[in-house]
Amino acid sequence: MLTEGGCGRNRHECWRIEGGGPSRIEGSAGRHEENGAMMRTDDLILSLSEDARPVRRLPPPGRRALGWFALAVPAVAVIALAMGLRADLGLRMAEPAFVIQLTACGVTAFCAAVAGLALTIPGTSKLWALLPVPTMLVWLGGFGRQCVLEWLAPDSGELLSGPHLHCLPDIAVITAIPTAVLLLMLRRGACFEPRLPVMLGGLAAAALAHGGLSLAHPEDAGLLVLIFQFIAIGALALVVGSRLNTVPKLR
Secondary structure, three states, rough: OOOOEEOOOOOOEEOOOOOOOOHHHHHHHHHHHHHOOOOOOOHHHHHHOOOOOOOOOOOOHHHHHHHHHHHHHHHHHHHHHHHOOOOOHHHHHHHHHHHHHHHHHHHHHHHHHHHHHHHHOOOOOOOHHHHHHHHHHHHHHHHHHHHHHHHHOOHHHHOOOOHHHHHHHHHHHHHHHHHHHHHHHHHOOOOOHHHHHHHHHHHHHHHHHHHHHHHHOOOOHHHHHHHHHHOOOOHHHHHHHHHHOHHHHHH
């Protein structure tokens, strides 16, 4: 017979008279009650539901990319018209290689925007980053073809003749609006790793800017666009990328 408590033959079997001492949870509850900080679960759920705000779900990446495309293309076209269309535009539009490269620019811009926006959704596979690669290879293949032609006939073009530094202001202006709009759209997503979406956004802006400059500049400044834009992409990924992380860190 145990009066105050004791143990049986097995050392793990011990008893205590009920009510003989407060458990840890009961003691903790008593302290919270003394401080007036005790809240029932129902009251907590009610207070959280009263303060909750409705969450508006973002549209799918493809639809958001179409919205960006609808804003960026007219802006680039207006800037290209303000610069003045190239005199030989009619002749260049009759060349299949020029039309293919121009089309590849637009498709690359759209696919890169879709991939960048998709990667701001948690759980999205990074394989989405490969979406713009096929058309990007077609676009860059146009540079390779032209470089070979100019290397065989140095007087046939101006891609390799000089850096065309006078094009830099036009490049900065024509890439500013597409880049800024897409960065704002990326900011609305949940960017756990924002650097890759920022790089894809820069690729989209570079492709669209090259298409616009191809309509305005008699010189092919596309190579300079790539160099300038990829430098800007690297700077954005390093400086702005970490600030686009919209998911709060757990402490």
